Amino acid sequence: MSCASEEENDSKLSIWYYGEDKSILGKALLHLTAVEISLDVDADRDGVVEKNNPNKGTWKWGPKGHGAILLVNCDSEWRYAKTLDSEQNFISTDSDLKDMSLMVLRTKGPAKLPEGYKLTMHISQGDAESIRVFMKHYPMMLNSGVLTREVPYVGGSEEVHFYVEGRRFPDKDFNGLISINLSLLEPINQALPETPIFTDKVVFRVAPWIMTPNTLEPIEVFVCSTSDNKKFLQGMRNLVGGSGYKLKICHEYVNRGDRWMQDELEFGYVDAPHHHFPVVLDSPRDRELNNFPYNVLLGPDFGYVTRVPHRRDVSSMDSFGNLEVSPPVTVNGKEYPLGRIIIGVAFPTATKGRNMTKVVQDFLWAQTVQEPVALFSDWLVVGHVDEFMTFVPAPDRKGFRLLLTSPDAGYKLFRGLQRDGHGKAKLFDVLGKNLGIPKPFGPKVNGHCALEAEMCRLMDGLGLKCTFIDDFAAYHKLLGEVHCGSNVRRKAFEFKWWNVEM
């Protein structure tokens, strides 16, 4: 049959049986009903659910790849009395649907299926931990308690819309891939379940959590206001305002004196062809800023994710000043178009050492598109990678420079100035082409600070402007600097993570 039936049994096949002498032995009439069924997703990643993509049942990385994408519904449609949308048992509001991936059941056939035939959607027990399937205005279709459910068949040429929600990020025990099946069942008899005579399958990958390096344009800068950091705040206001970005201040009744905005959270995002939004990774550090990511940041189209350590083995290494990301790099011919995550760790052969807690490291490795690099940072008192390195944008070469602190270079500078002195760590916050730098209070030469002059000379060649911020009393003396006391939410990469060649 070349097309779907308009009515049940509307096609017929006559069969005549002949004897050897060509006499007619009997006749039979076969009644046929044809139904077109296709479970459709956005397998070509253009934001639109196409019809019956031949590759919808598999998933392939790269610009020539294919396979649909799912977001973890980790934001909250509500700003007050909120929970994560993925932890509610219903669709919060219609706006919640855009955080899910549209999946369309397209059918064409008679007004109803032949007696006893039906459609069911089904998922495996393993996948059911990671996704849910909704229909608008209906009870939940599929979840970890309901692996299979009958799907309404609408006669004629119709579409039924489903919404697929991710519930878990890729992690050590979940590679991010899930399948959804739709079967046409044929009745056998009362005592036995129906037999699937046709099954259509679609595959989704849950989008990873992605970090944003300093080369991406800032959107907002977050700092804490405390009773003793007026000078710092003023410096930040000048820098951020002058750069044209938003400054967001976390007031003391929220931060309770915990000024280390860098350490409590890391901004990132999730991205799918149909939708994307920022997602904050909440550190298990959990000092007084503990509730800021959930209570203040989580909201409509602002997601939240965290990992809870198995034991209370949280150290200074779990602060996210110890979690950074490089700009895009190529290593031994392998491209990392979204950069590589940088984690500070203990030296592997040292008998004592502090490490970032395992569940957070596992989470970071499992995202796969920004493969982490572990750097020895435990030699520092605080122990964070942001104490000795940062990336700044540059107009040439790879498009960035890695700035490394150098006590040796500082020492040489002082020697060159024929004065006594000592090395001092320089820490930066990068706001586009404007660097926010801890004011070094160096020796004055001709009325100008020699350290500031040297820093400006070095950065000027890269087209970067330096702003020196007085964080001495409120941050430096507490073993932190400008970077530790601020956090920047940046634009997402133009580059789509699913175009990474794996």
Add this chain to the structure above:
Amino acid sequence: MSCASEEENDSKLSIWYYGEDKSILGKALLHLTAVEISLDVDADRDGVVEKNNPNKGTWKWGPKGHGAILLVNCDSEWRYAKTLDSEQNFISTDSDLKDMSLMVLRTKGPAKLPEGYKLTMHISQGDAESIRVFMKHYPMMLNSGVLTREVPYVGGSEEVHFYVEGRRFPDKDFNGLISINLSLLEPINQALPETPIFTDKVVFRVAPWIMTPNTLEPIEVFVCSTSDNKKFLQGMRNLVGGSGYKLKICHEYVNRGDRWMQDELEFGYVDAPHHHFPVVLDSPRDRELNNFPYNVLLGPDFGYVTRVPHRRDVSSMDSFGNLEVSPPVTVNGKEYPLGRIIIGVAFPTATKGRNMTKVVQDFLWAQTVQEPVALFSDWLVVGHVDEFMTFVPAPDRKGFRLLLTSPDAGYKLFRGLQRDGHGKAKLFDVLGKNLGIPKPFGPKVNGHCALEAEMCRLMDGLGLKCTFIDDFAAYHKLLGEVHCGSNVRRKAFEFKWWNVEM
């Protein structure tokens, strides 16, 4: 240098510097100390730790493969007041060492290392969840809290023995592979950790838990004694005693009336070149026999493993009458020399259904050497695969037959006897060549039960002897049969799991 030093700096290299006119500009004397270091394991799988196997740092499946093997130390050296050895923080007794894998540090060199140099052993944070390293009569070397520790250097030509203990079976988040590193560290200065100038690495795979099909020879048969099963016990005594195996009876003060010995536990084993022992998998079913596996079976060289469901979603499908294993098979050209695990599940497209709980299924899949097959068994009231299938040994073809219950064959038999009747499930327990079969109480023809006669006729062709056991009142009427009321511990496969081609 061609051999290790006997004393520090016992080799010297003179260097003379010449000017262009061949005049001598200066002389230098380089003092050299050579130390041989090798961390050794049984990488060739012959039960002996060889010297510096070139393949010790990788792991490969198959008879031409290589790589050392580790057992989960899941037995208890104590019979009373016992805990799993792997949950104790010390070596229980010297006998506990044989459950671990010997790892030898072989060194050759001067009486002591040059000033400031030292050896350390180190593991990654991830691997530290799965293993521990011990030395005899010393505190624990490495565990999840101590990733690195200095290792004593013994001068001359010496061996230091370490004992490596597995703590976790392969599972969804653990592929079974772990690495142990040994480094020679060179001092830099007081403020910095020493630099590794040589690192040796060994790799272990944790042995999987392996099930034993009916074609392996029995060792012991376990049944419950209850107030109402005298006839059944007598039948089992005759069968087991006559077959030359041991019958072990779980008395009512332990079983508290729970007679379903098949359902509470599954016997299996772990195997390494140096050691092997049986391991019972305890079902999350947890009725009155709940404590039998831990309290009665666990002991010296008898291991125990269980999985705790995330939620209390335990159903009849979690009884291990629903967990069986086939004899060795070949499927589409792929060999399964240890057979394949069989799990009963819900029909995937049925809207209601019972499944074995996820943590147990995950565990079974993760063992990898007996890749599971999921069969639809939820159509039964009880829902166990052992209700409609079993394997019996056979002298020809694959060496076994799959016996399937057939109401149709039963119906035909009755029709053939020209009497009224109805199909009846037949369930077997296989004891070598002796089948223990629920007494069917069929119609008598010439003084003999026609069903027994037909069964004997069918099995006789395979060289199998049938013993019919009266389990009618005590088991059949409670929806179970001989198989459900018994459990057999069998010999391990001769075939070594590490010789599977993966």
